Amino acid sequence: xxxxxxxxxxxxxxxxxxxxxxRLVYFDLPGRAEHIRLLLKVTxxxxxxxxxxxEDWPALKPKTPTGGLPYLEVGKRRIGQTLAITRxxxxxxxxxxxxxxxxxxxxxxxxxxxxxxxxxxTLVRSKNLEKLPEYLNGDLQEKLQKLNNLLCxxxxxxxxxVGSGMTWADTRIFSLFxxxxxxxxxxxxxxxxxxxxxxxxxxxxxxxxxxxxLERKGGEKLAQLRRQAVKLMYFQISGRAEYxxxxxxxxxxxFTDVRLTGEEWSKLKGKSPTGGMxxxxxxxxxxxxxxxxxxxxxxxxxxxxxNNLEAAQIxxxxxxxxxxxxxxxxxxxxxLNNFVEGDLQGSLKTLNNFLTKNNNGxxxxxxSDLTWADLKIYSVLEAVGKVxxxxxxxxxxxxxxxxxNRVRDLPRISEYIRNRKYDRLSxxxxxxxxxxxxxxxxxxxAEFIRLILAQAEIPYTDKRISSKEWPxxxxxxxxxxxxxxxxxxxxxxxxxxxxxxxxExxxxxxxTPLDKAAADSLVDLSEDLINDLxxxxxxxxxxxxxxLPEYLNGKFQTSVAMVEKLLVANNGGTNFLVGDEVTWADIMxxxxxxxxxxxxxxxxxxxxxxxxxxxxxxxxxxxxIQKYLAERKETEH
Numbered sequence: 001x002x003x004x005x006x007x008x009x010x011x012x013x014x015x016x017x018x019x020x021x022x023r024l025v026y027f028d029l030p031g032r033a034e035h036i037r038l039l040l041k042v043t044x045x046x047x048x049x050x051x052x053x054x055e056d057w058p059a060l061k062p063k064t065p066t067g068g069l070p071y072l073e074v075g076k077r078r079i080g081q082t083l084a085i086t087r088x089x090x091x092x093x094x095x096x097x098x099x100x101x102x103x104x105x106x107x108x109x110x111x112x113x114x115x116x117x118x119x120x121x122t123l124v125r126s127k128n129l130e131k132l133p134e135y136l137n138g139d140l141q142e143k144l145q146k147l148n149n150l151l152c153x154x155x156x157x158x159x160x161x162v163g164s165g166m167t168w169a170d171t172r173i174f175s176l177f178x179x180x181x182x183x184x185x186x187x188x189x190x191x192x193x194x195x196x197x198x199x200x201x202x203x204x205x206x207x208x209x210x211x212x213x214l215e216r217k218g219g220e221k222l223a224q225l226r227r228q229a230v231k232l233m234y235f236q237i238s239g240r241a242e243y244x245x246x247x248x249x250x251x252x253x254x255f256t257d258v259r260l261t262g263e264e265w266s267k268l269k270g271k272s273p274t275g276g277m278x279x280x281x282x283x284x285x286x287x288x289x290x291x292x293x294x295x296x297x298x299x300x301x302x303x304x305x306x307n308n309l310e311a312a313q314i315x316x317x318x319x320x321x322x323x324x325x326x327x328x329x330x331x332x333x334x335x336l337n338n339f340v341e342g343d344l345q346g347s348l349k350t351l352n353n354f355l356t357k358n359n360n361g362x363x364x365x366x367x368s369d370l371t372w373a374d375l376k377i378y379s380v381l382e383a384v385g386k387v388x389x390x391x392x393x394x395x396x397x398x399x400x401x402x403x404x405n406r407v408r409d410l411p412r413i414s415e416y417i418r419n420r421k422y423d424r425l426s427x428x429x430x431x432x433x434x435x436x437x438x439x440x441x442x443x444x445x446a447e448f449i450r451l452i453l454a455q456a457e458i459p460y461t462d463k464r465i466s467s468k469e470w471p472x473x474x475x476x477x478x479x480x481x482x483x484x485x486x487x488x489x490x491x492x493x494x495x496x497x498x499x500x501x502x503x504e505x506x507x508x509x510x511x512t513p514l515d516k517a518a519a520d521s522l523v524d525l526s527e528d529l530i531n532d533l534x535x536x537x538x539x540x541x542x543x544x545x546x547x548l549p550e551y552l553n554g555k556f557q558t559s560v561a562m563v564e565k566l567l568v569a570n571n572g573g574t575n576f577l578v579g580d581e582v583t584w585a586d587i588m589x590x591x592x593x594x595x596x597x598x599x600x601x602x603x604x605x606x607x608x609x610x611x612x613x614x615x616x617x618x619x620x621x622x623x624x625i626q627k628y629l630a631e632r633k634e635t636e637h
Contacts, residue, residue: 157195217302243379454628456506
C-alpha cells in the first residue's frame with residue numbers, strides 16, 4: 001500500500017490528526033486564515049471553523065496563545081501565528097516535503113511569497129484601490145519573475161514548485177494569488193508568466209480545491225440548503241434532471257431522488273407547479289422547469305459565477321446546450337447517426353472553441369471555477385454518449401474531451417456515477433436502434449445473450465450463419481470469432497463483453513457497485529463450466545459427449561456447490577444470485593443448466609442442490625424467458 005516507510009509515517013500522522021478535535025479560530029473573513037482553511041480541506045482534516053465578531057475580540061485576545069488570530073486548537077493544545085500553524089499542518093499531512101532539503105526549499109519559498117499580498121491588503125484597508133494596478137503591474141511583476149525562475153528550475157516548471165508532488169508551498173502560493181484575484185477581479189497579473197499561470201489553474205482544478213472554493217462561495221446559502229429537506233422528482237431516466245442531480249451532488253446537498261413511473265406521474269401531474277417534471281421541492285415548496293431549478297440551485301451553491309457578466313455567459317451556454325438536448329430527445333433511431341456525425345459536430349466545435357478561449361481550455365467554461373454550465377454541458381455530452389452508445393463523437397474535439405474527463409473525475413461526481421440508479425434511457429435508446437446478433441445456427445456461446453435480449457425485450461435480428469459462410473465472414477469480425485453484436489453499425493465481439501454491455505444497458509448488471517462486482521464474479525466463475533460443456537458437446541479439447549456424465553457427477557458438482565453456497569448467502573437462496581433483482585449472472589447460469597438439461601433430458605445434475613434447482617426453475621418461469629423458449633428455433637446444441 002505504501003511505497004516506503006516515509007509514506008507510511010506520513011499517513012499515520014494524517015490519520016492521527018483526522019481523529020483529533022480541531023478548531024480554527026479567526027474573524028469572519030478570509031484574511032490570514034484562508035490558507036489554513038484550504039490546507040485542512042485539501043488534506044481531509046475535519047475541523048470547526050470558528051468565526052468571531054470584531055466586538056468579541058478584546059475579550060478573547062488575552063486568552064490566545066500569542067495575542068493574535070488565527071490560532072489552531074488541536075485537542076487541548078493551541079498554536080498561534082499563521083505560518084507556524086500551516087507549517088505544523090503540512091508536517092502532519094505529508095505536504096512539508098519528502099526530505100530535509102525539500103522541506104528547506106519549501107520554507108524558503110513560503111517566506112519569499114509571504115509579503116506578496118501585504119501591499120494589496122494595505123490598499124484594501126485604506127480604501128485606496130485605484131493604486132492597485134500600479135502594484136500589480138509594477139513591483140509584483142518583479143517578484144513574479146523571480147518566482148517564475150524558481151518554478152522553472154523544478155521539472156521545467158511543468159509540475160510543482162518543489163519536488164514531484166504538491167507541498168504547502170503550492171497551496172500557499174495558490175492561496176495568495178487567489179486572494180489577489182478576489183480583489184483585482186481577475187488574474188491578468190499572471191499573464192506574463194505562463195508557467196505560473198498554468199500551475200495556478202492546475203491547482204484551481206484540483207478536485208478538493210474545487211470543493212473548497214464551492215463551499216466558500218456558497219457560504220451561508222449553501223449551508224442552509226444542506227440543512228433543508230430537498231427532494232427531486234423525475235422519471236426513471238437521467239433526462240432533464242441529471243444535471244440537477246449533479247449540481248446537488250457536487251454541492252454536497254443531501255436530497256431524496258424520487259424516480260416516478262408513468263402511472264405515478266399521471267396521478268401527480270395535476271398537482272405539479274408547471275404541469276411537467278423535473279420538480280424540486282425544498283422544505284415543502286415546489287419549483288418546476290429544469291433550467292429554473294438549475295439557476296436557483298446555482299445561486300444557492302456558489303455555482304452561478306462570480307459576477308453578472310459570468311452569470312450571463314453561463315446562461316448563454318446553458319441555453320445553447322439545452323437546444324442540443326432538445327434535438328437529441330426528438331430524434332428517431334434512423335436519424336441518430338446523421339445528427340451525431342453532422343449537426344452535432346458543428347455544435348461541439350463551437351463549444352470546443354469557447355472552452356479553448358477560457359484559460360486555453362485547461363479548466364472550465366466560464367471564469368476560473370466550476371459552474372452549473374459545466375455540469376449542464378457534461379450531462380448533455382453524457383446523454384449523447386448513452387444514446388449513441390459511445391463517446392467517439394468527441395474524438396475530433398480533444399479540449400472538450402479533456403473537459404468531459406475532468407468533470408467526470410471530480411470526487412463527488414465520480415462517486416455519484418459509481419453509485420447512481422440505473423438509467424432507463426439506455427434501454428429505451430437500445431430498443432430504438434438496429435441490433436443484430438451474429439452466431440452459428442446453434443445455441444452455444446450466444447444463447448445467454450439471446451436470453452438477455454429476450455428478458456429486456458430488446459428487438460434484434462438473430463443472424464445465424466452456416467460453417468461454410470464463416471471463413472468469408474471471419475476477417476470482418478472485431479476479434480476473429482463469434483458471437484458478434486452489431487448496434488447501429490458498431491460491432492462488439494467476445495460473448496462476455498457483449499453480455500456485460502447488454503447488462504449495463506438494460507439494468508441487468510446489478511443495482512449497486514457491489515452487486516455489479518458480485519455478478520461479474522459469478523459470470524467469471526461460469527467460464528470454466530462453459531468451456532468444459534462446449535468441449536463435451538462438440539467433442540473438442542480431448543473431451544467427448546460420452547464423457548459428459550462422468551464430468552457432471554464429478555468436477556461439475558464441486559463447481560456448482562460453490563454457486564449454491566453463494567446463492568444461499570444472498571437472502572437464503574430464495575430469490576436471485578445477487579441482490580434483490582435479476583442480473584445477467586442469473587441468466588448466465590440458467591443458460592448453462594438449460595443446455596445440460598436439453599442434452600441429458602434431466603435435471604438430476606442439480607439434485608444435490610435444491611436451492612439452485614429452484615432458482616433454475618424460477619428463471620424459466622419469467623414471462624419473457626418463457627416466451628423466448630417457446631418460440632426459439634430448435635437446434636442440436
